[in-house]
Amino acid sequence: MSTSALSLAVRDSSTMLRRNLLHVRRYPSMTLNLLLTPIMLLLLFVYIFGDVMSAGIGGGGADRSAYIAYIVPGLLVMTIGSTVIGAAVSVSMDMTEGLIARFRTMAIHRGSLLIGHVVGSVLQVLASLVLVGLVAVAIGFRSTDATPLEWLAAFGLLALFALGLTWIAVGMGLASPTPEAASNMATPLILLPLISSAFIPADTMPGWFQPIAEYQPFTPVIETLRGLLLGTEIGVNGWIALAWCVGLTVLGHRWSTASFKRDPK
Amino acid sequence: MTPTTSTSPTTPTTTHSLAIEAKGLRKAYGDKTVLDGIDLAVPAGTVFSLLGPNGAGKTTAVKILSTLVSADAGELRVGGHDLALAPQAVRAAIGVTGQFSAVDGLITGEENMLLMADLHHLPRQEGRRTAAELLERFDLTDAAKKPASTYSGGMKRRLDLAMTLVGGPRIIFLDEPTTGLDPRSRHNMWAIIRGLVADGVTVFLTTQYLEEADELADRIAVLNDGRIAAEGSAEELKRIVPGGHVRLRFTDPVAYQSAAVALREVTRDDEALALQIPSDGSQRELRSILDWLDSAGVEADELTVHTPDLDDVFFALTGPTTAVSSQANQANQPKESVR
Numbered sequence: 001m002s003t004s005a006l007s008l009a010v011r012d013s014s015t016m017l018r019r020n021l022l023h024v025r026r027y028p029s030m031t032l033n034l035l036l037t038p039i040m041l042l043l044l045f046v047y048i049f050g051d052v053m054s055a056g057i058g059g060g061g062a063d064r065s066a067y068i069a070y071i072v073p074g075l076l077v078m079t080i081g082s083t084v085i086g087a088a089v090s091v092s093m094d095m096t097e098g099l100i101a102r103f104r105t106m107a108i109h110r111g112s113l114l115i116g117h118v119v120g121s122v123l124q125v126l127a128s129l130v131l132v133g134l135v136a137v138a139i140g141f142r143s144t145d146a147t148p149l150e151w152l153a154a155f156g157l158l159a160l161f162a163l164g165l166t167w168i169a170v171g172m173g174l175a176s177p178t179p180e181a182a183s184n185m186a187t188p189l190i191l192l193p194l195i196s197s198a199f200i201p202a203d204t205m206p207g208w209f210q211p212i213a214e215y216q217p218f219t220p221v222i223e224t225l226r227g228l229l230l231g232t233e234i235g236v237n238g239w240i241a242l243a244w245c246v247g248l249t250v251l252g253h254r255w256s257t258a259s260f261k262r263d264p265k
Numbered sequence: 266m267t268p269t270t271s272t273s274p275t276t277p278t279t280t281h282s283l284a285i286e287a288k289g290l291r292k293a294y295g296d297k298t299v300l301d302g303i304d305l306a307v308p309a310g311t312v313f314s315l316l317g318p319n320g321a322g323k324t325t326a327v328k329i330l331s332t333l334v335s336a337d338a339g340e341l342r343v344g345g346h347d348l349a350l351a352p353q354a355v356r357a358a359i360g361v362t363g364q365f366s367a368v369d370g371l372i373t374g375e376e377n378m379l380l381m382a383d384l385h386h387l388p389r390q391e392g393r394r395t396a397a398e399l400l401e402r403f404d405l406t407d408a409a410k411k412p413a414s415t416y417s418g419g420m421k422r423r424l425d426l427a428m429t430l431v432g433g434p435r436i437i438f439l440d441e442p443t444t445g446l447d448p449r450s451r452h453n454m455w456a457i458i459r460g461l462v463a464d465g466v467t468v469f470l471t472t473q474y475l476e477e478a479d480e481l482a483d484r485i486a487v488l489n490d491g492r493i494a495a496e497g498s499a500e501e502l503k504r505i506v507p508g509g510h511v512r513l514r515f516t517d518p519v520a521y522q523s524a525a526v527a528l529r530e531v532t533r534d535d536e537a538l539a540l541q542i543p544s545d546g547s548q549r550e551l552r553s554i555l556d557w558l559d560s561a562g563v564e565a566d567e568l569t570v571h572t573p574d575l576d577d578v579f580f581a582l583t584g585p586t587t588a589v590s591s592q593a594n595q596a597n598q599p600k601e602s603v604r
Contacts, residue, residue: 015380015383099369101363102367105331105333
């Protein structure tokens, strides 16, 4: 019984995933728009602000390539935040259309629609990360002697963080009455990295602001990524980052499934 | 006749099996009662129409019976399964076409059909065949490769229904299937629904068009203010309201006055210069009325025959005037006891 329930879940979820990937393939503009923000910021900070910003990194005197190395981990994480906004919007679009009523009245696995969205969004995030990574390498980003294991760990951390943020975004999509509202609600996912240690070290920020930068999910994930790719000190950040990933996943999943189960109006 | 049939004293085949059964169905949103204890019984293989004005609770009834929302109270069975205990079994037996388009506009008509085939776990070959057959049957083959968002209202409705039929459901819920369609599309939809019934499918239909219920339904329940105001066949319902009449209209007030005096036993409408003579609309009665008019020397400018239709029933049952509704309730009394 449980194996047949599981195979039903896998089968229906992959059908829903195929539907979402079809949407992405048919309408790539949405994905590309979301990708534009991190790439624009990368180029802006490196080529326009780069010389001034790098002066404040590592006790001053750092050159542009050092600043590229500093901000790329931050922008990779920001790419996750910006791409999952798409999940919030497309979930909300599904919920406001008649199609959701059809799905709910069919004998399919209950969670398959959401799982399809989550898996689709995580795959989209990974593809976006590869693109942003390629741009970063093209403008001169190089990892300092990261071992294959560290690369694997970095990739795993990004994927796990994407999973957590996607479930949160799906919850936001379900909680929003319209796709526009979902987009607004998910905006913090792209604003939080700006007030993290993505662009400047947290300890260079004003004292009263430092807790805001430190006690949020993006900073420990970014610091862990820097440690893995650039060999800086990771310390407890690795565990804090993992805790955030697991916590966001569990919270987002609970929130999403609870709101999905509720009777529609 | 044959002795083998007498093996069991109770023959279950004689009791008609019910596809949809509701007893004391209640639903309230906040303190607004939408369904106030309604009873429904739809035999398998028949068309049942829930008729009512906007806001009467038709859509809520469909949403509950199709497992979309839960009822506050009531004993509900669809396809032989208890709605509260076995919703997935109910879902496996039904197909639903809601009031709002339930197609994925971002993908093509064909992709929508294949999505349904996959969700019904049809083997790839069979899924493709079913999709192609239904697209053909609903005259959508030419548009199959176009995004569904580019379809006209009528095409979207057809695609919607085609998607509902992919799994071969035995019970189909149609919530206002022709609202917003032009007359041709509406007649097409009726033909499609008749085709379903011919295949032995049970159809539960809501509509605000009396003509539609009259055309399609075996039984009609008039829902008003969360209660069933009357139930029966179209013919039974029509008997609730006063009979039909012949209407004579005049353009000349003088001719109208003299005709009114000459005929006496008629209902006058002085403003419209029209007279109404009770009639069942049969050829025989019509001829005798014409003879009567000839002998009285009355020549109307326009003569129309008005047979009682569901419009009369509808307005009598759902209208705000208490006089009419109490009359309707009285007429409805024996029907209630029959049921």
